[in-house]
Amino acid sequence: MTSVLLCWFVKPKTTAAKAVLIAVVFIINNSALIYGLTEFWGERFHVYLVISILQGFMLYAAVLAGVYALILKQKPRPRAIRAFAMVIYVSIVGLAIFNAYSPEVHRLTVTTAKPLAKPMDIALVSDTHLGRWFGNRQIKKMVSLIDAQHPDVVVIAGDIMNDNTIAYDNTNMHEQLSKLKAPLGVYATLGNHDYFGYDQQITQAVEEAGIKALDNESVLLDDSVWLVGRSDDIDRTRLSAEELLTQVDTEKPVMFLEHRPSAMDEVSTLPVDLHLSGHTHGGQIFPLTLLMDWLTPLSYGSKKIADTQFLVTSGYGIGPVPFRLGTRSEIWIITLQSGV
Numbered sequence: 001m002t003s004v005l006l007c008w009f010v011k012p013k014t015t016a017a018k019a020v021l022i023a024v025v026f027i028i029n030n031s032a033l034i035y036g037l038t039e040f041w042g043e044r045f046h047v048y049l050v051i052s053i054l055q056g057f058m059l060y061a062a063v064l065a066g067v068y069a070l071i072l073k074q075k076p077r078p079r080a081i082r083a084f085a086m087v088i089y090v091s092i093v094g095l096a097i098f099n100a101y102s103p104e105v106h107r108l109t110v111t112t113a114k115p116l117a118k119p120m121d122i123a124l125v126s127d128t129h130l131g132r133w134f135g136n137r138q139i140k141k142m143v144s145l146i147d148a149q150h151p152d153v154v155v156i157a158g159d160i161m162n163d164n165t166i167a168y169d170n171t172n173m174h175e176q177l178s179k180l181k182a183p184l185g186v187y188a189t190l191g192n193h194d195y196f197g198y199d200q201q202i203t204q205a206v207e208e209a210g211i212k213a214l215d216n217e218s219v220l221l222d223d224s225v226w227l228v229g230r231s232d233d234i235d236r237t238r239l240s241a242e243e244l245l246t247q248v249d250t251e252k253p254v255m256f257l258e259h260r261p262s263a264m265d266e267v268s269t270l271p272v273d274l275h276l277s278g279h280t281h282g283g284q285i286f287p288l289t290l291l292m293d294w295l296t297p298l299s300y301g302s303k304k305i306a307d308t309q310f311l312v313t314s315g316y317g318i319g320p321v322p323f324r325l326g327t328r329s330e331i332w333i334i335t336l337q338s339g340v
Contacts, residue, residue: 001055001058001059002025002029002055002058003021003022003025003026005058005059005062006021006025007021007022008062008082009082009085009086028051029051029052029055032047032048032051032052033048035047035048036048036049041320042163043131043132045320046132046320046321049320049321050321050322050323053285053321053323054093057089057092057093057096057325058089060088060089060092061085061086061088061089061092062085064085064088065081065082065084065085065088068081068084069081092325093323095325096285096323096324096325097322097323099323099324099325099327099328099329100318100322100323100324100329101138101318101322101329102328102329103141103142103145103316103328103329103330103331104328104329104330104331105145105149105330105331105332105333106330106331106332106333107332107333107334107335108302108309108311108332108333108334108335109334109335109337110273110274110309110334110335110336110337111337111338111339112253112273112274112336112337112338112339113307113338113339113340114251114252114253114273114338114340115252115338115340116224116225116253116336116337116338117224117338119335119336119337119338120152120153120184120221120222120224120225120335120336120337121149121150121151121152121153121333121334121335121336122151122152122153122154122155122255122274122276122333122334122335122336123146123149123151123153123154123155123182123331123332123333123334124155124157124276124311124313124331124332124333124334125142125146125154125155125156125157125313125316125331126156126157126158126159126191126259126277126278126279126313126315126316127157127158127159127191127278127279127281127313127314127315127316127317127319128142128156128159128160128161128315128316128317129159129160129161129162129193129315129317129318129319129320130160130161130162130167130168130173130177130317131161131162131163131164131167131168132162132167133318133322134162134317134318134322135167135168135171135173136171136172136173136175136176138316138317139173139176139177139180140176140179142180142316142331143176143179143180145331146180146182146331149331149333151182151333152182152183152184152221152222153182153183153184153185153186153187153221153227154180154181154182154185154186154187155186155187155188155227155255155257155276156186156187156188156189156211157188157189157191157257157258157259157276157277157278157279157313158188158189158190158191158192158193158194158232158258158259158260158277158278158279159191159192159193159194159259159278159279159315159317159319160188160190160191160194160202160206161193161194161198161202161205162193162317162319162320163193163196163198164196164197164198164201164202165198165201165202165205168205169205174205174208174209177206177209177211178208178209178210180209180210180211181210184221184222185212185219185221186210186211186212187211187212187213187214187219187227187229187257188206188211188212188213188214188229189213189214189215189229189230189231189232189257189258189259190202190203190213190215190231190232190235190259191232191259191260191278191279192232192233192234192259192260192279193319194232195232195234195235203215213229214227214228214229214230214257215229215231216229216230216231216238216239216244217229217247218244218247218248220248220252224252224253225252225253225254225255225336226248226249226250226252226253226254226255227255227257228241228244228245228247228248228254228255228256228257228272229257229258230244230256230257230258231258232258232259232260233259233260233262240266241256241263241266241267241270241272242266242270244256245270245271245272250271253273253274253336253338254271254272254273254274255272255273255274255275255276255336256272256274256275256276257276257277258275258276258277259277259278259279260277260278260279261275261277261279261280261296261297261298261299261310261312264297264298264305264310267308267310268305268306268308268310269306270308271307272308273307273308273309273336274308274309274311274334274336275308275309275310275311276311276313276334277310277311277312277313278312278313278314278315279312279315280292280296280299280300280312280314281314281315281319281324281327282299282300282312282314282315282326282327283299283300283314283326283327284314284318284319284321284323284324284325284326284327285321285323285324285325285326285327286325286326289325289326289327298310298312299312300312300313300314300327311332311334313330313332314327314328314329314330315329315330316329316330316331317329
């Protein structure tokens, strides 16, 4: 695909020039693939993914250029169409990077039928994936955005690090992360990327930054709301939601925090008022954004089932690639209030 698109764009004049172009594309892609497979799903593989996605954006630009050519009323001008394709490609890449590194704040109000003396504001962050491409600058921005909202408590729904603590330690992200504070505390659960052999180091790093890691534990916030944190699906020893609720008084509002929204059927039958999760990234890059909507009960946003309000955030970070197309980095501020 890349070879065809580049041949259309560059217009090589000879067969030899065309062969050279195809050979260069072949060598670059296969070299990136071999390089990536030497560390499958690690940092090297992420480089391969970036190269692949950049080429995928070329297809989007070509399709839009084709549509542009079809709607031109006058005789098509190849140079104008190629220039249009280049502008569109640069715009797509620019938008994808902007969405990844320019977070926005969303709000949700949840009303519980249980007594609550005063509303509680909760800041939800997920999938920070702290690593090579997402570090101190973004943590600093996250702290600033959350501080501006003055939440009572901050919760992090897993995938705190991007597989390990190497970049976190090498760039002293502790200094910035330790500035994340709230009157009732900061709490986190681990996600699947936090369990790739570094779960103990990640837990230690998080707690040294003043964040309480909830590993199948519960805590009573302001003597009024129970926060229950469950480990990720990847943890085969984790407790069921029903077992975790035996730790709390369900006459009070219950907030359930875990990484994945995979337990909606299980949780919706229990006296849980608010379920917070992430993991999906909302699909992160089109067309996965559409596929996730079709294939999962809730890939992004809020949905009420029975008496439980579910909220799935697309996340604050970027995962293995520094792009978002069709989604945007985000933080949620949830106001939990009583209706009685």
